[in-house]
Amino acid sequence: MSNLKERLFNYYEANELRVDMAFFLGGFIFDIFTLSGVDDLFSITQQIVYLVLIGIILSAELISSPIPPKLQKIWDYRSAITHFLLGSLLSVYSLFFLKSASIFNSIVFVALLMLVMVANELKNVQSSGVNTKIALYVICLFSFFSLLIPTLLGFVGWIPFLLTTAMTSLIL
Helix, strand or coil: CHHHHHHHHHHHHHCHHHHHHHHHHHHHHHHHHHCCCCCCHHHHHHHHHHHHHHHHHHHHHHHCCCCCHHHHHHHCCHHHHHHHHHHHHHHHHHHHHHHHCCHHHHHHHHHHHHHHHHHCCCHHHHCCCHHHHHHHHHHHHHHHHHHHHHHHHCCCCHHHHHHHHHHHHHHC
């Protein structure tokens, strides 16, 4: 078993960029085919769980709180976990906005969101400090509320926008 693990690790080391690109594209394509509606309860719940987990990890990093021994092994992988969760959310939000908005009205925003999603894959972003991850987290929070609040209210406009901004600020 360790021989297989060693061979896989060596293959990854030799082909890191290709493997990373394949996983990125594979995940994005997977999201395209499995994306449910913006009002799907399972999807909303999954987004909430991802946002809460990212919030817990980032909060613990910011306050440098001691990690319980039971969580220490998992804590060593916090950067990879945060990267995966942020990437998943950014992919979903990019697709939601791309599917739901008029291309002419939202092309700049969707392009920027997709650029952020791709930037999340860059090694220097993945290894960056907490500030970059917090910026990505804020984008995810704002995107989540900008989809959820109009869905709950049944309309878009200034009121949902202000509520989205307030909820994002409140969480932070």
